Amino acid sequence: MERLNLKIANSDIALIYEHSSELPLVGIKLVFKVAGSCNEKKHGIATMAAELLSEGSKRIGSNEFNRALDMRAILLSASAGYETFEISLECLSEHFEYGFDMLLELLAQPNYDKNILKKLKTQTLGIIASNNSDFDYQASNALKAILYPNSRLATPSIGTPESIAQIELGDIKEFIENSLNLENMFIVLGGDIALERVKFDRLADVLKVGEARELSPVKVSIEQREEIISRPSQQAYIYFGSPLKFALEDRYKLSVAMFILGSSGFGSRLMEEIRVKRGLAYSVYCSANLNLSYNSMSGYLQTKNENKDKAIHLIKSQIAKFVKKGVTQKELNAARNFLLGSEPLRKETMFKRLAIAQKEYYQGYDLGEFDLNLERIKSLKQKELNEFIASLEELNQLSIACLYSCLYSEPK
Secondary structure, three states, rough: OOEEEEOOOEEEEEEEEEEEOOOOOEEEEEEEEEHHHHHHHOOOHHHHHHOOOOOOOOOOOHHHHHHHOOOOOOOOEEEEEEOOEEEEEEEHHHHHHHHHHHHHHHOOOOOOHHHHHHHHHHHHHHHHHHHHHOOHHHHHHHHHHHHHOOHHHOOOOOHHHHHHOOOHHHHHHHHHHHHHHHEEEEEEEOOOOOOOHHHHHHHHHHHEEEOOOOOOOOOOOOOOOOEEEEOOOEEEEEEEEOOOOOOOHHHHHHHHHHHHHOOOOOOHHHHHHHHHHHOOOOOEEEEEOOOOOOEEEEEEEEHHHHHHHHHHHHHHHHHHHHHHHOHHHHHHHHHHHHHHHHHHHOOOOOHHHHHHHHHHHHHOHHHHHHHHHHHHHHHOHHHHHHHHHOOOOOHOEEEEEEEEOOOOOOOO
């Protein structure tokens, strides 16, 4: 794995590259920074733009475009996150040139067609309607609304019926042309392919140079709000979250801390206290959400309606105890043994290694940080970890969203 620098139309483009001839496969990904839903003018445009780029090119249309790809087992897709927009191509090495040509055609001539837009709107509104009966989804979005107030994250990435109705073809065209440009792009490439086969310069024919964009920070709420939603539910859906602040070099300590607190499933502190000892939930989980614009901790559990208050109290008390007293040597040893045994499996395939390298580069680490962190975990001391956990006081600034039925019968 190596990081290289390309020059495309006078723009400096970072390239993450691994050559592997284990299988005759190639994958290339164009990653555009500050190009996800954080960069849209109307809610839902980024997601809809990604869907439109799955509808083929204007020249040959959706059916012919996708049939040509299917005949050669080529996967060409687009996806939008909050901070980034990605276009991915995976294929057999022998079909790379053809697949790359199709990717370029897709960028040069997106299928801006009013019938395509109508179809995408109908599909999106159907998903939104379906989400209205998904209690997990509703509770999760309620947490985002109070945890990330006055930000794009407070509204579902898919948009709302009102915002979808306002989207026009011109909006999607403007988003694609302004968001997908060279100055905000880096490339991830791997597989059975030499660099000389990839005509990177041709990207300048279909992408504007543009200007580098700055990512605006998202303020994570410290107000410790609680949002209660009443629905005819058989269970209480509890989502919780808080700000999370840590130094870049302490990422490995955070991984161990979150593993012990709640990301490891059985054996985690929250699972032990809430399910094993008290039987209040089938599962409980929490993890760190790490991004360039914000970091936070979030988690969830389901419990009986009548147990919601007890469960919420336990979440708060256990997190407070975790920050105040830290972990035991036994917990650290168990976490260390599991992580050192399981984490290397995340690198067993080339595509997994590329995904790790992409995240390392994007988050500002040198390539190889993943392996360095495993070495650091090997020598991590209990005192050192507990001092770090004690610094995470903002974990106590919990916001909570709870969806439950207020019509349940109190136990007699």
